[in-house]
Structures are given as C-alpha cells and as structure tokens.
Amino acid sequence: MNPPRGMRDFLPADKARRERVLAVIRERYRAHGFDEIETPVVEEYGRLHAGIGGDNEKLAYNVLKRGLDAEAIRAAADDPASLTDLGLRYDLTVPLARFYATNRGQLPTVFRSVQIAPVWRAERPQKGRYRQFVQCDIDIIGDASARAEAELIVATLDTLDALKLAGASVRINDRRVLDWMLDTFGFAVDERPGVLITIDKLDKIGPVGVAAELRDRGATTAAVDAFEAFLTRPMTLEFHPYGEAQIRKLLPQGAPDEIVAHLVGIGQAVVAARPGGDGIPLAFDPFLVRGMGYYTGTIFELAHPSVDYSLGGGGRYDGMIGRFLGQDVAAVGFSIGFERIVDLVSADETEGPAAVVLVHDRDVPVHELVAVKAALVASGSRVRLETRTKNLKALLERAAADGYTAFATVGAGTTAATLEVKPLA
Template identity: 45%
Template sequence: MPLKKKPVTGMKDILPAEMQIRDYVTGLIKETYKSFGFSPIETPCVEHIENLCSKQGGDNEKLIFKIMKRGEKLNLETAQSEADLTDSGLRYDLTLPLSRFYSNNANNLPTPFKALQIGSVWRADRPQRGRFRQFVQCDIDILGEASCLAEIELILATTTLLGKLNFKGFKVRINERRILKAMAEYCGFPEDQFDLVFIILDKMDKIGWDGVKAELIEAGFSADSVAKYVDMFGEMEASEDPLGYLENKLTGVLAADVIGNLRTIRQSVEATKAADFELVFDPTLVRGMSYYTGTIFEIEMPEFGSSVAGGGRYDKMIGKFTGNDTPACGFSIGFERIVTILLENNFQVPGAAGKKAFLIEKNMPADKLCEVLKEARAERENGATVQVALMNKNKKFQKEQLSKEGYTEFKEFFNR
C-alpha cells in the first residue's frame, strides 16, 4: 500500500509564501509584547491527563488528543477503563500549562509576572475556515496583579499589535463574569445551574432572544425567571448608561468594585489606545471556559465575521495546583485566524521585496561558480537575501515560482 501524501485531517502543510507571513507576524508579536514588558516562556506540548481533564477547559476537554501509556505501563489485556490506557495528552490551550508552569516556578519569577507564549495546541475539532486540529496560539498573561491594570495592559498590548498589522475598525467586546452571575442570581436561577444559563445565553447571536427564552424554559427554568432575565437585557440596551443601570439594579447582589473596574478599563483604554478600534460593553458575552472568574473580552473583526482574540481573568486556576489563589488574567490571539485574513487580503511582508535569485547554467566550471558564490556572499554581507540555484529549462516557470516567494531580482550566469 502506498504511503499517504496528504496531511492527517485537520492538519495542514504550510508553503513558503504563507510561512513568510507567519514568521513576520510571529516576529512582530514578540517585538510588540516585549515592549510592554512580557517575557517569553515555553511549556511542553504534552500535559498530565489529570490536569487536562480537571473541568477547567469547558467543551475543549471533549476534544483532547490523549496519549496512551508506554512500555510496561500499558497493558491492553488487563485495562478496564480509559484511565488504565492513558496518562497524558496534547495541550488544548496555553492557559492551563501556564498555570502549572507558574505553580512550579513562582519562587524564581517576579511579581507580577508578565508571560508571553507562542506555541502549537491540539483539539480534535471539526476543521473549518481558520480552525484546524493543530494550530498556533499566542498568549500574553499577567500573573499576580489583582487590579484592573492587568486588563488595561493586555487590551492595549493586543490592540497595538493588531494596529501594526493595519487592522482598523474592529471591536473589543468586554463583560464581567460576576455581572453574569449577579444577573442570574437576581432573576432567581439556581446557583448550581448558572453555567447552563450562560451556555444558552451564549447562543443569542445564533438563535435570538426568542430562542434563548425557549431553551431556558425547555431546560426547566421558571417562566418568571426567564422573562425577568431577558427583560433585563432589553432594559440595558435601551439605557443610555448600561453600567449605571446594572449598578442600580443589582445593588446588594453585585460586588461593589465590578462596575468601577469596567469604567476604569474603558476610560484608560480609550484615552491611551494606539489603534483604531471601539471598546464596547457587551452583557451577552460569555466565553466558554469555565475557569474565568472576572473580566472577559473578545476582539471581533468584520473581515472574519467572528472573534479573532479573547481572554479574561482566571483568579482561581493556579490555586487548583498550589492551594493558594493567585490573580491571573490573559489574552489569546487567534494566530491562525489573523494569518488567514492576511492571506485573503494578499498581505505583503514589509521589506520582503528585493530578494535576489542567481540562476546558474548547468555544468558551470568551478572557477566561474566560485565567482558567482563570492558575488552572492558580498550581496548577503550587505543585507540582501540571495538564492543561488541551477537554471531550469523552463526559466519562465522557475521565475514565476520564485516570484511567489518574494524574489524580485533575477541574474543569470552562463558558461560562456
């Protein structure tokens, strides 16, 4: 049977033209985030299965690529459950590995610690535009900072990066998990059912408010609670100051600092932003991860039709490892989605022009070949990119292929 030349479903080969853009974006990410004080780290792609299945990752825990035990630890004949077969898995995001990393290394790190991670993650998801089973994530996180300065820095750093990539007119949607919980409590939903309420609310963009009402009632919640809940969103939308509305409506239910923090974030970001975007309060924003405890945010771009970045505060996750909660907040860029948009817009890497190709006729004598190689070396020492290659019979096609990789200058060398 012949070997299969296509990648495994959900994976993809990356050709040089795309790789050039990916390398550029990666470099810009590192440069921008380092200017905000974030320090690069790296964590293993393989995590303990107990960590991955700790009920922190929401639906992503259903998509884990699990790794079987090895050697003497693997006994297929006596295995009675999945736990007997697997002890680790490929990470589905970078947040859980970061929390383990910080728990293990906190004594050697500053407080607060500003981390930058870029790496591949894996999810056994249904492949679609901008979504693969193996994909690169880029995360920045601030650990040990309890104030909303963390949220402000994360939003400013990420939007500054997107501005450098010429993205304009996008929206940063922001909400607070404590607002979601306070609204659910005020309307009489049982606390142990809050997550189900939020899962249904998260579908609002697809099914509308009538659909949300119907699903909540179908889930067994009282019609009075459902009506009260949905009406609150309508009243907020009609209010000139939604945050003020919530502050008054939820007095005694919502923690006193929540609204003030959101106002400080909005004022600070609007006053100091370096990119063209709008920061909007969106009370329907949920985010799927169950580990979020406070502020949550997403970046929505018209070019993609959905979010291309998201994050929030997760103050309880590190405590799962250490027993002591540590303030933590992070923002993750959908690297693959950003690259997809750039490719669709025929993005050209700045400074990529001017690459030179030296095409040599076959069977060139050694002395003449050395002259060509010396000329190429001199060009490289002056900062140019030079590829030396044998001349194909179909030079036109060869040049067309090289042009796709950014080569704009061609020089031909012959034996005579």
C-alpha cells in the first residue's frame, strides 16, 4: 500500500514542519515586494513541448484525450503525441510565461511574482530526486537591467538567512559569455549544445576529462586544443573578490564589455543591499552552464557550505514570453529547491506555537473539556483532546511524534486556571 514510486506521504509532524518552512519563505518573498500567483497544474501539450523546457520535456506526464476509442488509439500508434492534449507541469516557468501573456493587461509594467507549488517529472526515483516535488520560484518580468537579478539574489539570500542557513552564496555566469567563449575557441554553432553538456561536467571530470570527451564527441579539433590550453593555463595566485578583476581574470582576453558591466553591476547592487555580510556572496564561474534551453543571459546557482550540491538556481529567459506574445519581454527568475532546503533547516527553527495534549477521563463533562480547550486555543496554543488509555506512555509518544510538546490531565471540575501543563520530554 505504498504511494507511487517517487512520490511520498507526509505524516502530520512532517507536514507541519514543511508548512512552517514555507511560511517563512512566503513571508520573506512578500517582504521583498513579490506577489504570489497560482496557475493550473496542467497546461496544453503543445506549450509544454514547444522546445523551451529542455530535457524536462522528455520527463513530462501527459494526459490522454477524453473519449478515445480503440480505433483512435491504434491509428495514433506512430504518433503518441496525438493521443494527448494536456500535461502536468514539469516546472513553474513555462506556466508563468503563459500566465503573463494571458494577464499582462492587469499586471504592472514590472511584475514580481511568487509561485510555490508542486511539479511533476517522470524521473528515475533516487535519494533526493522525486517525481512530485515542490518548487519555490520568484520571477521579475519587464526589467532588463541588473537590478532584477540583484533583487532576486538578495531576496533569496535573505530567505535563507531567515531559515538560519546563513553563509549561502551564489555562483553566477552569463549564457552570452559561454557563447562568446565557444566562438572564440572556434566551436561550430551546431556542435555547441553537445559541447556545453560536456563543459557542465568540468567539476567532476576535470580539464583533461572534458577535453577527452569533446574529442570523443568529434568536436572541432583546433577548438578543443584551444579550450584545453585555456583550461590548463598557468594562473597567478592573487585573490580577487567578485567584480571586474575576478571576471576578466577567469575569461579569455577581450570579453565583451557590456556583459562584464552587467555582471559587475549585479555584484555592486547585492553588496549595497547586504552591507553587514562577510564579503561578497557571489562568485563568477565562467563554466556554469545550467541545462535549461530557454536561458538567454545571466544564470546562477545557490550554494551552501553545509552541502556539496546546489540548493537552487535560475537565470534570465528574455525569449520565452515572446513565444506566446510575438514580442520579447525581459524576464529572469530564481528557484530554490524546497525539498533540499527543508531537510537542512534545524527542527528548532521550525517550531510552531505551544502544542498541548489534554488527556481526560471518560466521565469529564464535554462542556468542561471544550471550555478548557477553547481557553488554551485563545491564548495561542495548539490543543488536542485525547481520552485516557491504559497505556498512557504510548499515547504521549504518539502525540510527541505528531509535534506536540506538552500535556495536561483534565478531570471533572478542571479549568484553564487550574490546569497543570507538563513538557513532553
């Protein structure tokens, strides 16, 4: 009687913990001026498979058309896509683009949105990877300046601080930088998608491994040689904090001034917003790729010193909304990995209000029980009534597992004033 593979049930204590973390996330995003929206869990098949979702399109759950008979199914044997007209959303960005195109007349010129909702992907289930999971997205639509990226980064870091996950940082790059580098090294346009897939493995297989894999792919020999020489070039040891010096040191000579200035401007704005921080919480990574095909500019990933994997990421996708409107609209978003973050948050940081179990005998009048409970609820406590059982220890252990922190016994004539509350420890 298990749930479907890659999906989970949440017991009351787990659900309460998740909701408390979500409440903090929502509160911080709202404080930074983002407004929450909601979109349907399904979108049209053609929109989800328009070539803008990258590999996620291959993982989409599709919904069969209603009323198909056996003959129609046989006729579509060579074209399974004709059997479906809807699909479950695999991310929140494609639905947001459709939402904006639909409702733009009722939205401000620069629209800051929050979406917190489940998405579905037909992943191969494994530790930390599920087929249904929650995404927490913030996006800014209508602002092409560095201010948009800075607002997203600052709001995200502030949210992690509020969850007591201080010390987070953001790796940042720009897809235009990657395109410029690949052009500089001499990679042909049609081979660049495969080249980027290999470059994305740099931190796992190293420069030699990347060069070997590129050669195995049949990439342009001279370009691979030039790229390998760049990766293995001697580097000076002086440290540069995030800024123009760091960016230019990590790139080939001649990097486009406009792109460098955009990246520098993001850093200046983030530092101005976090003057009390320990250094600049940004690091330029010229080989940060991120696999989503719709990114057109800045890309970033969220890192935390307690783990060796990303806690979120995002980027600029100025071309996506234009697919629906016929005109490009500036857009950039940042998504935090809720399933990963909730596991890192200390239980002490997600404690709710006092939670009390009132254990009573069967002969206590109902009106007295309800009156005592109502008084505690009015004082801000969470309260559950439980009839005393022979095994009181088991009852209290069950209550503790459900997140209750205290208990009291209620007899006939007991009032809220005479109640003796004890910790469940």
